[in-house]
Amino acid sequence: MSVRVVARIRPLLEKELDKDVIVSADRVEDGKPLTIVKIPNPKKPEEEFSFAFNSVYDQSTTQEALFTAEVAPHMKALFQGYDVTIFAYGVTGTGKTHTMRGGLKLAERGVIPRLLSNIIRRGKKITKDTNGETTVDVALSYYEIYNDKVYDLLEPPEKRTPLGLPLREKDGKTYVVGLTERACEDLKDFERLYIEANNNRVTAATKLNAHSSRSHAILRVKVTQTTAETIRESTVSAIDLAGSEDNRRTDNGKERLVESAAINKSLFVLSQCVDAISRGDKRIPYRESKMTRILSLGQNNGITVMILNLAPIRSYHLDTLSSLNVSSRAKRIEVREIENEVVYKQPPRSTSFGLGGNNVIRQPLRPLANAHNLHTGAVLAAKAAEKADKPAKAFAVYIDKKPAAAVSARPVVSSTVNAANTSQLRQPLAAKRIPEPVASDSPVAKPSKLARPSLIARPSLTQQPQPTQEPQLTISAAQIEAMVEKKVAEILASRAAEAAAAPAPPAETASESGKEQISEDVKRRLEALERRIESETREDGRSDGLRLLLQARQAKEEGDDEGALRLYESALPYFPGQVKLLGKIEKLRVKLGKAERSLSSFESRLPSPKKKKAIRETDGEYDGTEADVEDEDHPPKIKTPRKKKSTRKFSSEDDTDQGPSSPRTRQLLDIVNSRDLALIKGLHGFGAKRAQDLVDHLNLREPDVSNHISSLAQLTMLPGMGTRTVERAYEGLTVSV
Numbered sequence: 001m002s003v004r005v006v007a008r009i010r011p012l013l014e015k016e017l018d019k020d021v022i023v024s025a026d027r028v029e030d031g032k033p034l035t036i037v038k039i040p041n042p043k044k045p046e047e048e049f050s051f052a053f054n055s056v057y058d059q060s061t062t063q064e065a066l067f068t069a070e071v072a073p074h075m076k077a078l079f080q081g082y083d084v085t086i087f088a089y090g091v092t093g094t095g096k097t098h099t100m101r102g103g104l105k106l107a108e109r110g111v112i113p114r115l116l117s118n119i120i121r122r123g124k125k126i127t128k129d130t131n132g133e134t135t136v137d138v139a140l141s142y143y144e145i146y147n148d149k150v151y152d153l154l155e156p157p158e159k160r161t162p163l164g165l166p167l168r169e170k171d172g173k174t175y176v177v178g179l180t181e182r183a184c185e186d187l188k189d190f191e192r193l194y195i196e197a198n199n200n201r202v203t204a205a206t207k208l209n210a211h212s213s214r215s216h217a218i219l220r221v222k223v224t225q226t227t228a229e230t231i232r233e234s235t236v237s238a239i240d241l242a243g244s245e246d247n248r249r250t251d252n253g254k255e256r257l258v259e260s261a262a263i264n265k266s267l268f269v270l271s272q273c274v275d276a277i278s279r280g281d282k283r284i285p286y287r288e289s290k291m292t293r294i295l296s297l298g299q300n301n302g303i304t305v306m307i308l309n310l311a312p313i314r315s316y317h318l319d320t321l322s323s324l325n326v327s328s329r330a331k332r333i334e335v336r337e338i339e340n341e342v343v344y345k346q347p348p349r350s351t352s353f354g355l356g357g358n359n360v361i362r363q364p365l366r367p368l369a370n371a372h373n374l375h376t377g378a379v380l381a382a383k384a385a386e387k388a389d390k391p392a393k394a395f396a397v398y399i400d401k402k403p404a405a406a407v408s409a410r411p412v413v414s415s416t417v418n419a420a421n422t423s424q425l426r427q428p429l430a431a432k433r434i435p436e437p438v439a440s441d442s443p444v445a446k447p448s449k450l451a452r453p454s455l456i457a458r459p460s461l462t463q464q465p466q467p468t469q470e471p472q473l474t475i476s477a478a479q480i481e482a483m484v485e486k487k488v489a490e491i492l493a494s495r496a497a498e499a500a501a502a503p504a505p506p507a508e509t510a511s512e513s514g515k516e517q518i519s520e521d522v523k524r525r526l527e528a529l530e531r532r533i534e535s536e537t538r539e540d541g542r543s544d545g546l547r548l549l550l551q552a553r554q555a556k557e558e559g560d561d562e563g564a565l566r567l568y569e570s571a572l573p574y575f576p577g578q579v580k581l582l583g584k585i586e587k588l589r590v591k592l593g594k595a596e597r598s599l600s601s602f603e604s605r606l607p608s609p610k611k612k613k614a615i616r617e618t619d620g621e622y623d624g625t626e627a628d629v630e631d632e633d634h635p636p637k638i639k640t641p642r643k644k645k646s647t648r649k650f651s652s653e654d655d656t657d658q659g660p661s662s663p664r665t666r667q668l669l670d671i672v673n674s675r676d677l678a679l680i681k682g683l684h685g686f687g688a689k690r691a692q693d694l695v696d697h698l699n700l701r702e703p704d705v706s707n708h709i710s711s712l713a714q715l716t717m718l719p720g721m722g723t724r725t726v727e728r729a730y731e732g733l734t735v736s737v
Ligand SMILES: Nc1ncnc2c1ncn2[C@@H]1O[C@H](COP(=O)(O)OP(=O)(O)OP(=O)(O)O)[C@@H](O)[C@H]1O
Pocket: 009, 010, 011, 013, 090, 091, 092, 093, 094, 095, 096, 097, 098, 099, 209, 211, 212, 213, 241, 242, 243, 244, 309
């Protein structure tokens, strides 16, 4: 299905004036529902941009109307086993929290309390209608992502560890490891938990909005339907994203700057994911922030509703245009829904593809989850054709000044492209839904036409009347296996055909090809890494090892060296001979006075001078993250000529491994590591392009602490940097120190 993207324009607040209203909702023609958002061109106010959405809700829309139109229709699918994600996106102060959480009064309650109420009511009805044969359990998890770290909101803040909770991928889904789950039997339970959790949420006043929430908050509701023979699980996630904001306008202090950088970065990655998916890119950079990993836009297989919140007034003009632009592109995202399979309490017999050894039977999610990636060739071709007709535009919009026919042309073109992509590229797959036309006829979300529910035998039930509407067939495990194999073969064949049919890349200029080369290398590296992590999370032993490493690192952060040593040693059998790990154990033993061998004897055991050098060069943290997994087999390459060129210049004061760095060095590195374009652009000698290139490069690295730039020497080695540039930026900071 396509991600359903709707826009909601909030009403004016107390101090806002009618004369400042610049955003309005419109329809393609009289009698049609609102599907267009209009906003003037900031450079030519007489001209208006129009953005098309699946639906648009104007200032008068009530909380109930929004819920009934956009969320309630997906509740049936949730109970059929589909995962549902609803998230609010928009600038600070545009009404995301109001939409998701709402007020205390009944009429002001937002999507989340209404959702819970609906689920609990529906669950009770199912139990009643089946005379108690089906029980429905509802459990809540609630967590936030603050400064790119995940914290459990159902636990008191003092229980937080500095690194937060780790994420894992399993069966094509991202999980937060160690998240608390609380049973929720009725609305009272929910309200108690929700209020308690919201008190834990990190909020801080900023000049822009005194109640601005500085973290992304994710409520996950797990619905488990249990019969005598089966268990079916599905989840709905309701996400209130933190708002993006302009640091110059908010007069942010240092702490706020770090928060803003983390928020802006994750929202930037989100927009990059949206772009990559709508372009049909093979690589979606969703791993580059925790928020996008959790959101798994384009990776998850359920139903996604994106609510774009908009403020109607002029002071938000550019921010509004920017979020309109991202969201209207998100509409092109195509994902195939896959419902979560029922789990047999007693399987007919074991199958070779059962995962986890606990009788779980799931569809092979991975290939299907990436079904949208099959678009690449045709999407690019369609885009190229589109480009040939039109000059490039800053915004994917159409302008109202054009005659009526032209006004409606753009959305039609856009939906035709989608439909063409779908039909051309998805033929090998099972029946899919052609995306709705951009200007939908109905303001109400049609419950998407779901991929055919899979029909799985419930042996002891086959002779009984089925409680659900779907027919049930009897299929043996061998038949299921054969079907799965056939489907995978079809997908692989279609991918191969797609690759063969892909048009040859256009000729490049020398500099473009250099840049392409870099990004290709990075892409290859990331893809290899992703593959490894996926396979590793499947290897139970190995992921246990990684978990131990992570715990060890947390213990170390908390100053528990004894515990850290014990955990590192426990991890050693999973990574025998791992040089970096041995190094850590050795260092801790020395520190704790337990060393049988000194560090030098450890160094003498290093397999090669190259690895020896690698240990000194890395920041020494083997924390089980992707970077470390990669490092294990591929120790960092030492680029001798570059190193020589740069370290000499800055080695006296900035090498964090060898001694403390100067305040000026720290200031420069903080700015670089913030990945904040505005801050980096402000560095002496950094033009807009150099700053953008640097941010792009940094964003291609994992947002992990170990990937921070820790020295000026390291900074000089980044593409496009060089000693002279770093020197100028460094010197330019003199006055501010
Ligand atoms: N539809 C609405 N009806 C009435 N008031 C609204 C509506 N939407 C937003 N508001 C009001 O606007 C203000 C800002 O809204 P809100 O706090 O939800 O913004 P936000 O986007 O969540 O901001 P942040 O990103 O800082 O969390 C609040 O006072 C809220 O009550």
